Amino acid sequence: MTEEKADKKTKKSLNQKIEELDKKVEWFYSDEFEIEKAVPNYKDALELSSEIEKDLKNLKNEIEILNEDFTK
Secondary structure, eight states, X not given: OOHHHHHHHHOXXXXXXXXXXXXXXXXXXXXXXXXXXXXXXXXXXXXXXXXXXXXXXXXXXXXXXXXXXXXO
């Protein structure tokens, strides 16, 4: 299997990323919160939020391109 195909199989959908981020944020307010795990979990949440923001920008650009094509 090529690396590109492997990446596509392991890539998460935007909805999956949002759900994962929600769970990470909820962890900070849960009884399972441990200060020792806070920094790594925070870093993971930041990375996920960056990925989500990038995905949303890509979707916005795609929609704008489609709108331009449609209105021609």
